[in-house]
Amino acid sequence: MSLADRAPLLEAVGLSKWYGQHHVLREVDFRVHAGESVAVIGENGAGKSTFVKILAGAIRPDKGKLYLSRQSVSFGSPREALRLGIAFIPQELAYAPHLSAAENVVLGQWPSRAGITSRREMLRRAREELERIGLDLDLRRPMAELKLADRQIVEILKALARRARIIILDEPTAALTEAESEALFRVLKQLTAEGVAVIYISHRMDEVFRFSDRVDVLRNGALVASAPTAETDPSELIAHMLGQAAETFESTGIESSDEPPTLVLSHWTLDGVTRLQDVSVEVGKREVVGVFGVRGAGADLLAEGLAGRRPEIRGKVTIDGVTMPVFRNPRAAQRAGISYVPAERKKDGLILGLPIRHNLSLLILHRLARLGVVARGAERTTASTLISQFNIRCRSQHQPVGQLSGGNQQKVLLASRLANRPRVLVLNEPTRGVDIGARLEIHRRLREIAAAGTPILLVTSDVEEAVSVSDRLIILRDGVVVDELVGSRKTQGQALRGATGRASA
Template sequence: MSSDAPLLATTGIGKRYGQHVVLRDVGFQLHRGESVAVIGENGAGKSTFAKIITGVIRPDSGEMWLEGRPVSFRSPRDALRHGIAFIPQELAYVPYLTVGENIMLGQWPSWHGLTSHALTLRRAREASERIGIDLDVERLMVSLKLAERQIVEIVKALSRDARMIVLDEPTASLSEQESRTLFAILERLTGEGVGVIYISHRMDEVYRFSDRVDVFRNGELVASVPPSQTTPAELIAHMLGQEKEEFVHGTRTSTEQSVIELRDWKRAGIPNLAGVSLAVGQGEIVGVYGVRGSGAELVAEGLGGLHPEISGTLVVEGRSGAIFPTPVEARRANIAYVPPERKRDGLVLMLPIQANMSMLILRQLARIGVLRSRLERDQAADLARRFDVRFRRLGQAVGQLSGGNQQKVLLASRMAAQPRLLVLQEPTRGVDVGARVEIHKFLTEIADQGRAVLLVTSDLEEAVIVSDRLIIMRDGAIVGELRGPSKTQANAIALAAGSAA
């Protein structure tokens, strides 16, 4: 075995399900102390490849080598025995065991044949100290935030002498500060020679942390390049197999005619609202940005009828009234709300595409109380074309679609009722870069039709690019409004962080 052999190498890795080819002839290398970002559209094969190299699934073809030795993993436990750990999006842990017990799960130390709780906690503490993290090993896992649980998973992997860690979208649900903490830990690990592979949809992470970017498209590894030698536009072109046009908008001027006005919205508690007033004009996209706890999410949820406890006035097309007490009242006012958690709050995953698209307009599709199936199907087909939903058939369950296509179905279902105001909360969370660009274009087209759009997002790049006006919130209050040349990420961050001059 050569001392220069890669930590991990693969050649010819292939995987298919029936006639559907998921991976084709993938050759990959990872060296000790190297961090590789893996990007690609949903369905490109990223997660399948990650699961193959960590023993979750078996490849149909190809070979793998670990430091020059051929290997074949039968299970994740087998891969872990070889020093390869997988940290998926959906973390596996025992909620009512302690942090220390979860770290040492499966390898609890014993004393004279009896499990030693004290020794378990001590070894867990030693494992966390290795990466400079002061974990309270006696806390219950159920009490931890997601970011803390991810750190526990990393410590757990290191306690088993992992020399390679694979993470699937580790920051998808983390705040900016939590993401920075996670990457600081990963940087310490690569400094100690641990190899890191992480799947990401965030370009800023790719440029901030990775030594190399590998791009998957249609089951193939189509590009492998250091981030310093490429641009985001080039990476997107690799992902999509075409030159991607620059998508920059957010240049409309506000109209005199307001579709909606919020006046002096207040709410006690955490997060709070402290007298928020704003308006959205016809044909305008207004962005609302703030860090977690800023109150920005309450604005979207309040317009969706989810917070009747908010006080203040709501003016809809010139008619003044109270906050909507229910989502039904919001829809009656011609307002469509797109929630941030599509699987939990926006879609019924086991139902077909056409049923999800029509669920909010059943009365319009019925005659004397009977649903007109052909009309429902035609309506769904038209919406699917307009929003470029990729599917096998309209009767396909939404849960079988990729994240980007699920989000398009969600957006189409809300637009089916032809609302005057579209309120979106985190509309591109968990979708690939290609779907993200498409969704941004849909929002532009919706505004161009004369509809009002309120975009509440914690994605700063999205907030700056998409919005015509960008409202910044902090501690429940509006602290600034940006438009034109002043609408930059630097200005938005300064206002959100309270550091603006």
């Protein structure tokens, strides 16, 4: 019997939600069957998070019905939803950091005898769920000591310990490496094979097609498409998300040039757990050079070193023919003409409480000042120009940058770094946590920036991004350059094989 012929495990009919006059969810119908995986995609602001939070009991709908195994249900809280078998794993995980993984798995359900917690029984229960998914994890370690991927596994174990029949995940791979994402999806595939239904929000088209059975597209709060994944393609889904056909591109590399490279990293070396071993990289004018590796391979060290954040790295930097030691601090990097877009925009790149215009002008105040006083008219004009150039969607330049979507925050960050007129632009995970529409805009803008003469070093753990945007792709593994991909060799499969050490098929 096909899925279409079976009764859905969970069904939503006509879900709607308003916040004041803002209609964030519009008559959405949805269904998921036991053993099915459904991806929910859409631009930021499309209503995805509101929708899954209604399914998980975190938000009450203003209109519509929910049915679980054909029975009408209404959830007053995530606890009520969990009691009926629906578990929600948010992007920002909620856990007790100083308790062990095992304690978190059975949190609120600690086994006891005569009022005394039985740690042996607690560990046994947690191990039972761990064995169910076939993974090895030290359940005695505090959650604070586990890497993010392992914390997510613990959250899944917690859901299984409560006999969840439906697991909902909000962007589960946003901060994971390719290898960690693959491991997570292996677990989820095993669970769907056992009959668990999985619903997840994703911004990564490649994983949608690798894992999901069906994909639902939201736009402006409405369900605009729902199809078996095997019967659609990325271009069609992106067109549904944006309401128009999307421009896509695949970089094939620039023509070779006799010009000397603008940027040269020579013999970079760093000892430690995450290390670099005699790494040398060149970036030519009008070129995007990508650096790809799994977490811990050392790729991010190159970006941080060029930003002046890794003074312990040994080696040389040459910019426009001038050679110098690795930068000792960020100011030295900026003086040399480096503009750096960090991976953590909220923590390291933007001042969320300040208006957009102030964030855009932070690095160029010296150019906007007269006799030590910032010319506000010039600042407003500059902000207006950058907002237009980078298609930053906002109410006005006076709006606090923290109120923008992730994609628009990233555009503000990129625009502020370009306003500084750098000799070299260095980017670390430039599209992490942004929606697909903003991602395409940023990729297109990076190609335009490079074509206009600003060389780009792009460090990313997103293999699709690494391959599509770069002219040349450097592969790092364990701190060593193991390959350089150009032309027909620059494929996702080749990049992953080099980064992980897996033999070519």
